[in-house]
Amino acid sequence: MLKIAVCDDDEKICNLLENYINDSCRILHIEAETESFISGKVLKRKLREGENYQIYFLDIELADDTGISVSDCIRNEIKDEAAQIVYVSGKDGYDRQLFAFRPFNFIEKPFDQNMVTATLEKYNRIYGKKNDIFHYKYGHDMYCARVSEILYFKSNGRKVKIVMQKSEDEFYGSLEEVCDKLKGQGMILTHKSYLVNYRYIRSFQGEQVIMVNGDVIPVARGRKEEIARMQLHFENGGFAHGI
Structure with a gap:
């Protein structure tokens, strides 16, 4: 929004x-x-x-x-x-x-x-769209990150960790709020605590996904079917139109 x-x-x-x-x-x-x-x-x-x-x-x-x-x-x-x-x-x-x-x-x-x-x-x-900027606030300062450079988000209590290509950061908020902001930007909620960028998934391995930087992200059992559907959607070109 x-x-x-x-x-x-x-x-x-x-x-x-x-x-x-x-x-x-x-x-x-x-x-x-x-x-x-x-x-x-x-x-x-x-x-x-x-x-x-x-x-x-x-x-x-x-x-x-x-x-x-x-x-x-x-x-x-x-x-x-x-x-x-x-x-x-x-x-x-x-x-x-x-x-x-x-x-x-x-x-x-x-x-x-x-x-x-x-x-x-x-x-x-x-x-907008593929070039969208993700805005977040920490303390009294506002920051931004290009969606194309974000690997994943990890929820940790009241804070959310953001892992990017060359750096990491954190901010106060919820993963639900991040999901709402990045709807249609190729993000996959693999677990209640992880939101990953499809661009940077190296492989899907059952109950986990491997990111290009080697990080292992868990996949909740209840999310497997939905993730498989989204994977097919992206591979068929749906990523260009968002989901």
Whole structure:
């Protein structure tokens, strides 16, 4: 589920942009939820409380704040380097400060449906589907990992261990939440404590699978039939369409 935040101090523009985003997501078959803010300070307070979004549509000049201040909160305060920022402005030129926050795109007012759809289509092309980015939080910091580089996840109490090609990490959460985020990305739940990336399975051996790095992952008895079905699905090209 893609989470999108919209922030503009003009409520009519905020609602219009949210409607365009929702319509664009339907057109592009993107599962998303959008939340609107008419106050930059309210959005920042929510971020400090632990909320986070994958895309921000920010008005540069707000009545009670600025898009620069909100961007600084995203990048430097909650340290979310993975989120994408889209600036929305009626100005012809842009403050050089904005580029320090690595904006994904700029949309000029007055905007239309096509401009919003083009922005989300670009995001989906780069980060969606096979190129999806997995976002996770540890402490107050946000991190991201490419799904194509993740070997597997292992649940360990309240924490989840993520094993990647060149590194390992962990974060607070549940394997169920990870499954929901990565639905359609070629992941197989072999056991209540393991979610593995089909790309990196070297072999299936009865009650276990061997990963390309040599790690042995258990397969629950009740999952054997489902895993065999998924294996056949992937081998017949189903992986390209997700499952």
